[in-house]
Amino acid sequence: MEIANSVHYVGISTNELKIFENLWELDYGVTFNSYLINGEKKALIDACPSNFFNLLKNNIEKICPIKELSYLVLNHLEPDHSEAVLNFLEDCPEIQILTTKMGANMLLNFYGVKERVKEVKEGEIIDLGGYSLKFISSPFIHWPETMMTFEETTKTLFSCDCFGGFGEIKDKIFAEENKDDILEEERYRYFVNILASYTKHIEKAIAKIETMPVSAICPSHGLIYKEPKTIIEKYKKWCGYSSGINENYIPVVASTMYGMTLKAAEKIKNIIKENGVGSELFDLSNIPPSFVLKEIYKAKGIIFLSPTYDGLLFPKTSDFLFRARAKEIKNKKVAFAGSFAWAGGALKEFEEWCKVLNWELIGSAEFKGSPEQYAEKLENLARTFLQSFEK
Known part of the structure; x- marks a missing residue:
């Protein structure tokens, strides 16, 4: 041609x-x-x-x-x-x-x-x-x-x-x-x-x-x-x-073994959208990280959810954070919610990733087992995160 x-x-x-x-x-x-x-x-x-x-x-x-x-x-x-x-x-x-x-x-x-x-x-x-x-x-x-x-x-x-x-x-x-x-x-x-x-x-x-x-x-x-x-x-x-001129958009990025963190993630996503901010839920257990990286890159903030796995973040989440570091996706506001069965640990590792990525951790919440009994805690996390952009 x-x-x-x-x-x-x-x-x-x-x-x-x-x-x-x-x-x-x-x-x-x-x-x-x-x-x-x-x-x-x-x-x-x-x-x-x-x-x-x-x-x-x-x-x-x-x-x-x-x-x-x-x-x-x-x-x-x-x-x-x-x-x-x-x-x-x-x-x-x-x-x-x-x-x-x-x-x-x-x-x-x-x-x-x-x-x-x-x-x-x-x-x-x-x-x-x-x-x-x-x-x-x-x-x-x-x-x-x-x-x-x-x-x-x-x-x-x-x-x-x-x-x-x-x-x-x-x-x-x-x-x-x-x-x-x-x-x-x-x-x-x-x-x-x-x-x-x-x-x-x-x-x-x-x-x-x-x-x-x-x-x-x-x-x-x-x-x-x-x-x-x-x-x-x-x-x-x-x-x-990359220098902070971002979309009015807060994706919710979750990983899950048995669906409990996804229930919490869905609730958080709905609260964000009800407040006039764009949001989508991305399940790292089913969506390749390549497609999710493009979502967090343009976002003004991100909320992550992950279960604890052997005292650490679920590997799907830690792998995703490694790729975010490789692509220099830094200087974001983030929040974190984590589920566990008997003992946590995911939050501690996520805090270390925030230091590496120069992310500002606005708030966090952990819940044991099913998220339904922690609905108020999760709602407060989402609203606190939204309020951080009003300052």
């Missing part, structure tokens, strides 16, 4: 993969986007996992023989973008790999590749004959070696993981034409799961991009943007969540 004059989308869309980075669920699939610039010299922007190489090769050869490629630009060395490098070196006798200095070190460490590698620097330009590639340093989006590539003639920015999204795309690769609600949510979930730890770096990259005459943004996953301002503004908003 030609997305600009002599710039072709040759990527792969798949629902075969069920997990990304062996960590994040892919309920709706994913794309591995690659782009062919068909100048006098031909350049491919970003590769793919090695098991998808033949599909990528077939897409390239609809435009030109793969052996005619002069350059493979690796904006990012994570294997979902670079693993097929050995296939390209074998099939393309003249190809040269373009990447950053740190990217070249990763090529050597990951794949033993050191020949036919050219290190490129910020602002350096490669002439393709009619088209030219300019390299933009963008470290820590989301690895330290990352860069973006700007094609100056068509004013197309190849942004790699920045502005990406989860989700298989069956047709309509342009965001302006594809209004699939699932893809919209998957774009935000991708941001939280993959990029949320690096918002300061993203904001620096956006400041660079906004000084450039960009006509289209082509990420390495998800949709292409012919109106760059739309996705840039979304990213500004999402980065703002």
Whole structure:
């Protein structure tokens, strides 16, 4: 598919993969986007996992023989973008790999590749004959070696993981034409799961991009943007969540073994909604943490519920908190309610997590067995938490 004059989308869309980075669920699939610039010299922007190489090769050869490629630009060395490098070196006798200095070190460490590698620097330009590639340093989006590539003639920015999204795309690769609600949510979930730890770096990259005459943004996953301002503004908003500019929203995040904490969680959720604040209940025992992280990231506060398990938090909750720490979801107001059968312990561990995450614990409540007899205690917890936002 030609997305600009002599710039072709040759990527792969798949629902075969069920997990990304062996960590994040892919309920709706994913794309591995690659782009062919068909100048006098031909350049491919970003590769793919090695098991998808033949599909990528077939897409390239609809435009030109793969052996005619002069350059493979690796904006990012994570294997979902670079693993097929050995296939390209074998099939393309003249190809040269373009990447950053740190990217070249990763090529050597990951794949033993050191020949036919050219290190490129910020602002350096490669002439393709009619088209030219300019390299933009963008470290820590989301690895330290990352860069973006700007094609100056068509004013197309190849942004790699920045502005990406989860989700298989069956047709309509342009965001302006594809209004699939699932893809919209998957774009935000991708941001939280993959990029949320690096918002300061993203904001620096956006400041660079906004000084450039960009006509289209082509990420390495998800949709292409012919109106760059739309996705840039979304990213500004999402980065703002990390600094406390949040939604009027308090999710209730619970885990349970036998349903007792869920009864309490349902009651707390209803009290929040009755007071005009958005709320949903998320059961970590049944909903993958990937989907719940995106909910707490945008929230102004969170109420957690967990049973005690061997004197600690239920593992579904502690695993979720570990992921929240990894994604730097910090500086939130929280409350906690915990159930137990004979002795507590979950609250103590949750308090330690609050210190790690720099969360302000507004209140807590523990209940023994069924929550019905502790209804007033739980209601007071919810109302105290709501009142903390009025100060």
